[in-house]
Amino acid sequence: MKFRSLIIKNIFRNKSRSILAIIGIAIGAAAILGLGLVTDSLASSTQQALTTGAADFSVLPSSFGGHGSGGGFGGGSGGGFGGSSAFNGSSGATFVSAGQTIDQSTLNSIQQMPGVETAAGVLRSATELNGTTQPLTLLGIDSQDLSLDDVQITNGSAFTSSNQIILGSTAATGLNKTIGDQLTFDNQTFIVVGIYETGDFMSDRGAILSLSTLQNLTNTTGVSQILVKASNGTSPTSLSSQITQNYTNLTTSTSLSGFNRMNNGIQIIESGSWAITLIALLVAGVMVVATMMKSVSDRTREIGVLKAVGWNKRRILALIIGESMILASIATVIGLIIGVGAVEVLISSHILNGIHIALSLNLVLEAVGVALFLGIVGGIYPAYRASRLAPTEALRYE
Amino acid sequence: MSNENIVKIENLIKRYDQAGVIALDGINLEIKKGEFVSIMGPSGSGKSTLLNMIGALDQADEGSIQVSGQNLMEKKDFSSFRSKEIGFIFQLHNLIPNLTASENVQIPMLQTNNSDEEMVKRATELLGSVNLGNRVDQVPTKLSGGERQRIAIARALVNHPNIILADEPTGALDSKMGDIILELLREIHEKENMTLILVTHEEYVAKKADRIISMMDGKITSENCTL
Ligand SMILES: Nc1ncnc2c1ncn2[C@@H]1O[C@H](COP(=O)(O)OP(=O)(O)OP(=O)(O)O)[C@@H](O)[C@H]1O
Ligand SMILES: [Mg+2]
Numbered sequence: 341m342k343f344r345s346l347i348i349k350n351i352f353r354n355k356s357r358s359i360l361a362i363i364g365i366a367i368g369a370a371a372i373l374g375l376g377l378v379t380d381s382l383a384s385s386t387q388q389a390l391t392t393g394a395a396d397f398s399v400l401p402s403s404f405g406g407h408g409s410g411g412g413f414g415g416g417s418g419g420g421f422g423g424s425s426a427f428n429g430s431s432g433a434t435f436v437s438a439g440q441t442i443d444q445s446t447l448n449s450i451q452q453m454p455g456v457e458t459a460a461g462v463l464r465s466a467t468e469l470n471g472t473t474q475p476l477t478l479l480g481i482d483s484q485d486l487s488l489d490d491v492q493i494t495n496g497s498a499f500t501s502s503n504q505i506i507l508g509s510t511a512a513t514g515l516n517k518t519i520g521d522q523l524t525f526d527n528q529t530f531i532v533v534g535i536y537e538t539g540d541f542m543s544d545r546g547a548i549l550s551l552s553t554l555q556n557l558t559n560t561t562g563v564s565q566i567l568v569k570a571s572n573g574t575s576p577t578s579l580s581s582q583i584t585q586n587y588t589n590l591t592t593s594t595s596l597s598g599f600n601r602m603n604n605g606i607q608i609i610e611s612g613s614w615a616i617t618l619i620a621l622l623v624a625g626v627m628v629v630a631t632m633m634k635s636v637s638d639r640t641r642e643i644g645v646l647k648a649v650g651w652n653k654r655r656i657l658a659l660i661i662g663e664s665m666i667l668a669s670i671a672t673v674i675g676l677i678i679g680v681g682a683v684e685v686l687i688s689s690h691i692l693n694g695i696h697i698a699l700s701l702n703l704v705l706e707a708v709g710v711a712l713f714l715g716i717v718g719g720i721y722p723a724y725r726a727s728r729l730a731p732t733e734a735l736r737y738e
Numbered sequence: 739m740s741n742e743n744i745v746k747i748e749n750l751i752k753r754y755d756q757a758g759v760i761a762l763d764g765i766n767l768e769i770k771k772g773e774f775v776s777i778m779g780p781s782g783s784g785k786s787t788l789l790n791m792i793g794a795l796d797q798a799d800e801g802s803i804q805v806s807g808q809n810l811m812e813k814k815d816f817s818s819f820r821s822k823e824i825g826f827i828f829q830l831h832n833l834i835p836n837l838t839a840s841e842n843v844q845i846p847m848l849q850t851n852n853s854d855e856e857m858v859k860r861a862t863e864l865l866g867s868v869n870l871g872n873r874v875d876q877v878p879t880k881l882s883g884g885e886r887q888r889i890a891i892a893r894a895l896v897n898h899p900n901i902i903l904a905d906e907p908t909g910a911l912d913s914k915m916g917d918i919i920l921e922l923l924r925e926i927h928e929k930e931n932m933t934l935i936l937v938t939h940e941e942y943v944a945k946k947a948d949r950i951i952s953m954m955d956g957k958i959t960s961e962n963c964t965l
Contacts, residue, residue: 341841341857343848353836645832648795649846649893650821731795735828 343655347662351670354638357631362671364627369675369711371620374682375613376703382609395460395488395567396576399450399583401440402591441562446587450566453583455574460485461563463554469515470524476511477546480554480563488567489538491548495519496534502553506534508544523547526557568592621710624671628718632664636726643726644734653727660723661716668715672708679707739948744901744933745769745792750801752787752956761787762798763956771900774927774934776944779953785937786905788953792935793824793903806900821849825894825932827923829906831886833878833893839865840874843892850897864892868922884915891922901933902926908943920946 351358442461451459463480481489483498496519499506507517512535517523523530530549538544555561568583570576580592636643646656680699745768752762761784769775777785790796792805794816803810806823810816820826833842843861852860865874868888878886887907894902904923908916920943927934936947944950952960 341837341844341848342854346837346841346845346848349836349841641832642834645826645828645834646845647817648793648820648826648828650817650824650849650897651846652815652817652849655849732790735795735832 343658344662347659347666350635350659350663351666354635357634358667361627361631361667362674364631365624365668365671365711365714366675366678368617368620368624368714369672369707370679370682371617372710373676373679373703373707375617376706377679377683377699378686379610379613380700380703394490395458395569397568397580397592399442399459399566399568399580399587399590399592400564401442402589441560441564442566442590443562446590447563447566450568450583450587453579453586455571455579455582456568457571457574458485458488458567458569460488460567461551462489462565462567463551463558463560463562464564465554465558467525470527474515476525477542478554479543479546479548480551481548482551485567486536486548488569489543490540491536491538491543493534493536496532499533499548499550502550502556503528503530504533505530505547505549506536507532507547509535509537510541510544511546514545528557621714624711625714625718628664628668628714629721631667632660632719632722633725635663636660636722639726640729640734640737643729644731644737647729647731648735656727657723660726661719664719664722665712665715668711668718671715672711675711676704676707739770739772742771743768744771744773744806745935746802746804747791748802750788750791750798750803752784752791752796752798760956762791764801765956765958767951767958769933769935772927772931772933773949774924774936774947775949775951776936776938776947777951777953778938778941778944779959783953784956785953787956789903789905789935789937792901793826794819795826817849821846821897823900825897825899825902827887827890827894827902827904827907829909831878831883831890833886833889835877835879838875838877839870839881839889839892842878842889843896846893846897860896861892864895865889867926868892882915883911884918887911887915887919888922891919891926895926895930899932901935904934904936906937906939909939916943 441463444461447459447461450456453459460482462485465478465480467476467478468474469476479489481491483500486493486498493506494509496506505523507515507523512518512532515523517532519532519535521532523532536544536548551563568576568579570579584590584592643656646659747765747767750762750765751760753760763784765784765788767788777788779785787796791798791803791810794805794808794810797813798811801811806819808816808819808823810819834845837845840858840861843864844857847857847860862871862874865871868891870885870888870892873881873885878889881889887910891907894904902923907923908919911919923934923936924946926932934947936943938944948963950960950962951958952962
């Protein structure tokens with residue numbers, strides 16, 4: 341008989357006790373894997389949504405005239421427009437110029453800077469639809485740069501000519517407009533060719549048209565903002581500080597509010613899942629210690645016999661820790677299956693829609709590592725107690 | 739039996755402080771290599787305590803005790819001494835219930851670096867010699883008390899000990915089964931020239947030994963040769 345077969349036989353000796361311990365550890369491993377899988381997947385899905393295309397930061401004139409507050413791009417924070425001073429009167433041209441702008445030559449030279457992959461000028465403005473007092477924010481941007489502003493066309497296509505416009509989903513619902521409908525403001529008529537979403541409620545209330553069209557309408561040559569994406573290998577932070585150094589009249593904004601909001605969300609989910617994981621680990625740990633303590637005390641007499649027949653402390657330690665490790669290993673495998681299975685169920689029941697599932701080797705190793713660690717640590721104290729039993733006391737034990 | 743002393747005990751004292759008991763109160767005893775000694779005495783007289791001292795399961799407080807040349811008063815771990823020198827047989831067989839007869843016999847060999855085949859071979863051989871050749875793969879719960887005690891004897895012999903310490907090995911058996919076990923122990927003692935120290939309550943059992951040691955209140959009251 342091999343030592344390891346003795347260990348395995350001992351585990352299956354008291355089946356209900358072993359099964360309880362296995363369930364405890366398995367829950368721990370499943371919790372780590374399942375929750376880790378969900379948070380990792382959420383994070384990577386969000387990351388993907390944010391990094392493909394989206395700009396790293398935006399460049400703005402360093403003073404904003406009388407124009408609202410702050411004005412980050414994609415503005416979750418009240419965005420620089422819609423201040424009541426922007427809408428004067430109710431008839432005739434109601435355009436508000438984009439306030440202070442960045443001129444074309446500055447835009448050109450930023451586009452030429454090393455480390456800049458894309459620098460797209462955008463112009464912001466606002467108007468009222470003809471015959472109404474309904475305000476509409478306008479964004480001028482070249483159609484190939486739409487993704488820099490997180491614009492996703494959910495219906496139709498982007499504008500290709502100066503009489504075409506795309507409408508934010510909220511605006512489209514509010515105005516009761518859809519693809520093919522016309523939109524008239526400043527006595528000019530545009531055809532709605534697409535509906536977009538940005539995930540930002542302010543932007544989704546507006547409309548987007550080509551930069552040159554909006555520049556013509558507002559009699560501007562400049563842009564109100566430049567969206568910059570750093571090239572691969574260039575740090576956006578250092579690029580942004582280089583720009584503010586070179587152009588003292590410009591400032592940069594890296595606070596991508598959408599990103600921050602999502603990031604906060606992920607952090608909350610992460611800390612929540614950590615809390616649950618810790619509780620699961622605690623339960624599993626207590627389970628291992630309790631099982632092995634009971635197992636050792638049930639076998640006090642037997643451990644006395646093992647000592648009487650010449651087993652040393654090390655071998656008794658190895659026996660008990662070995663048992664708890666094998667228990668933990670079996671439990672880990674079961675836990676992994678439960679964890680992956682639970683996530684599969686969530687996926688197939690469409691609870692995790694839109695989340696890209698990222699099962700990484702790291703995550704599996706983490707769960708395996710923690711479960712085995714529990715097995716060893718949970719076994720150490722009971723094993724130590726067993727190895728320290730006085731043989732005569734143990735043999736007298738009833 | 740040789741003239742060499744395998745056990746040499748002088749003024750050995752063992753106290754159980756918490757209980758205020760003096761379990762061994764100045765024991766002097768010499769046992770020759772290959773001798774068969776039985777220890778008798780009323781309950782609580784210190785028989786098991788003395789046996790545990792000889793087997794290094796516990797340590798005395800005062801005096802000296804030498805077994806197989808080992809000073810057992812040293813402060814150290816005597817597990818390898820027990821493994822090499824001593825074979826214990828208890829009143830209750832103390833077998834591991836989920837292991838087969840063969841596996842139970844092999845347990846002491848796990849400590850002594852034997853191959854799997856050697857262990858199986860030795861266990862089979864010993865179970866054959868205690869007439870359990872047909873019960874090798876049976877678990878103890880399906881065996882009779884006498885059969886279990888024979889497995890325990892095989893287990894005690896497995897590492898070729900020099901001394902067998904048996905604490906009332908027939909105490910839990912009926913007299914017929916007790917006789918069989920006793921006869922078996924005597925045979926082994928003679929054939930292998932092992933030293934056999936046997937604790938018993940029963941006079942007729944004790945009389946099979948070369949010498950009977952009587953104890954009372956932790957002291958040896960008489961040493962009688964049976965011949
Ligand atoms: N661990 C212990 N703690 C306290 N007292 C003990 C302990 N072990 C033995 N004793 C006491 O030491 C004395 C001798 O005990 P021992 O077990 O050696 O007796 P014994 O002769 O084997 O008796 P029996 O025939 O009943 O087995 C008894 O009074 C007993 O109560
Ligand atoms: Mg006794």
